[in-house]
Amino acid sequence: MRLASxxxxxAGFAEMxxxxxxxxxxxxxxxxxxQAAGASLAGAIGLSAIVFSGAAQILAxxxxxxxxxxxxxxxxxxxAGLRFLIYSAAMAPYLRPLxxxxxxxxxxxxxxxxxAAAVRRFDxxxxxxxxxxxxxxxxxxxxxxxxxxxxxxxxxxxLIPAAWSLEFAVPLCFIALVAPHxxxxxxxxxALVAGAGVLALAWLPMKLNLIVAGVAGIVAGxxxxxxxxxxxxx
Amino acid sequence: xxxxxxLWSIVAIVGVLNYLSRLxxxxxxxxxxxxxxxxxxxxxxxxxxxxxxxxxxxxxxxxEPVSASAPKIAAAILAAxxxxxxxxxxxxxxxxxxALWALQFAARAIG
Numbered sequence: 531m532r533l534a535s536x537x538x539x540x541a542g543f544a545e546m547x548x549x550x551x552x553x554x555x556x557x558x559x560x561x562x563x564x565q566a567a568g569a570s571l572a573g574a575i576g577l578s579a580i581v582f583s584g585a586a587q588i589l590a591x592x593x594x595x596x597x598x599x600x601x602x603x604x605x606x607x608x609x610a611g612l613r614f615l616i617y618s619a620a621m622a623p624y625l626r627p628l629x630x631x632x633x634x635x636x637x638x639x640x641x642x643x644x645x646a647a648a649v650r651r652f653d654x655x656x657x658x659x660x661x662x663x664x665x666x667x668x669x670x671x672x673x674x675x676x677x678x679x680x681x682x683x684x685x686x687x688x689l690i691p692a693a694w695s696l697e698f699a700v701p702l703c704f705i706a707l708v709a710p711h712x713x714x715x716x717x718x719x720x721a722l723v724a725g726a727g728v729l730a731l732a733w734l735p736m737k738l739n740l741i742v743a744g745v746a747g748i749v750a751g752x753x754x755x756x757x758x759x760x761x762x763x764x
Numbered sequence: 765x766x767x768x769x770x771l772w773s774i775v776a777i778v779g780v781l782n783y784l785s786r787l788x789x790x791x792x793x794x795x796x797x798x799x800x801x802x803x804x805x806x807x808x809x810x811x812x813x814x815x816x817x818x819x820x821x822x823x824x825x826x827x828e829p830v831s832a833s834a835p836k837i838a839a840a841i842l843a844a845x846x847x848x849x850x851x852x853x854x855x856x857x858x859x860x861x862x863a864l865w866a867l868q869f870a871a872r873a874i875g
Contacts, residue, residue, distance in 0.1 A: 747812025
C-alpha cells in the first residue's frame with residue numbers, strides 16, 4: 531500500500547495518537563452501551579465502524595434500550611450530527627483541489643477531532659495533497675483505534691469498576707470541543723438557551739428535549755448575531 | 765420490530781445520513797452558494813448542540829440526589845476552563861477525571 535509509506539500520512543497518524551488516547555474511555559463507554567442495549571458483537575461493530583460518531587452511538591444505544599421507535603432514534607442521531615454539515619462546509623474550500631475519490635474518502639473520516647486537526651494542517655499551507663494525506667492518516671488513526679476501544683468496551687465493560695465513573699469521560703470529550711467556542715456573545719447565547727432548554731424540557735420522552743433545545747439554541751444564537759450586528763452598525 | 769433488524773436499520777440509516785452530512789458541502793453542494801442566513805445559523809450549531817448533549821450527562825436528572833451531581837458539575841466547570849484556555853482534549857479529560865475522583869473521595873471522607 532503506497533499510502534502507508536507516505537510521510538504525510540504517517541505524520542497525520544502519529545500526531546493523532548494523543549487524541550485517540552483521550553477518546554479511549556469514550557470508545558469503551560460506547561462499547562459498554564452497545565452490549566448493555568443487547569446488540570450483537572457484529573451490530574456493535576456496525577455502529578462503531580459505519581456510524582463512526584460517539585454522540586450518535588451513545589444516543590442510539592440509550593434510545594434502543596429505552597424502546598424508542600426507529601424514527602425517533604434516527605431523527606435524534608441526525609440532529610446530533612448536524613454539526614457535520616458545518617465541518618463539511620468549512621472543509622470544502624480546502625478539499626476542492628483534491629480528486630473526487632479523495633473527497634469522498636476524507637468525508638467519511640470527518641469527525642470532531644479530525645476536523646480540528648485538519649483545519650490546523652490546511653491553514654499551515656503547502657500542497658493540498660500533502661495536507662489531504664495528513665488528514666487521511668489522522669482519520670485512519672481515529673477510526674482504527676475507535677474500533678479497538680469499542681470492541682474492548684463490548685467485552686470488558688462489566689470489568690470496569692463503577693467507582694471509576696468512566697462514563698464521565700463522555701461529557702468531558704464534548705466539553706473539550708465546545709468550551710473553546712465560548713469567545714463571542716452570540717455563541718454564549720446559543721449555549722445558554724440550548725442548555726437551559728435541555729434541562730427545563732428533561733420531562734419530554736425519548737430525549738426529544740435534545741432536538742428542541744438544540745434548535746432553539748441555534749435560533750437564539752442567530753438572532754443574537756443579528757442584534758449584535760445592528761448594535762455595532764449604529 | 766425484531767431487535768437485530770432494528771439495530772441494523774439504525775446502522776444503515778444513521779450511517780448513510782451521517783455520511784451525507786459529512787459529504788454535503790465537500791461534494792454535493794460544492795459548486796453552490798450557501799444562503800447567507802443558513803451560513804449565519806451554521807456558526808451556532810456546535811455551541812448549541814454540544815451544550816444540549818453535555819448538560820444532561822453532568823447535571824442530575826430529577827429524582828437523583830444532588831450529592832451525585834455536585835462533584836460532576838464542579839469537575840465539568842474546571843474541565844471547561846482548561847478546554848477554553850488550552851483547547852486540548854487530553855488535558856481537559858485528565859483535569860475533569862482527576863477533579864471528579866478527588867471530589868468524590870472528599871465527599872466520602874466528609875460524609
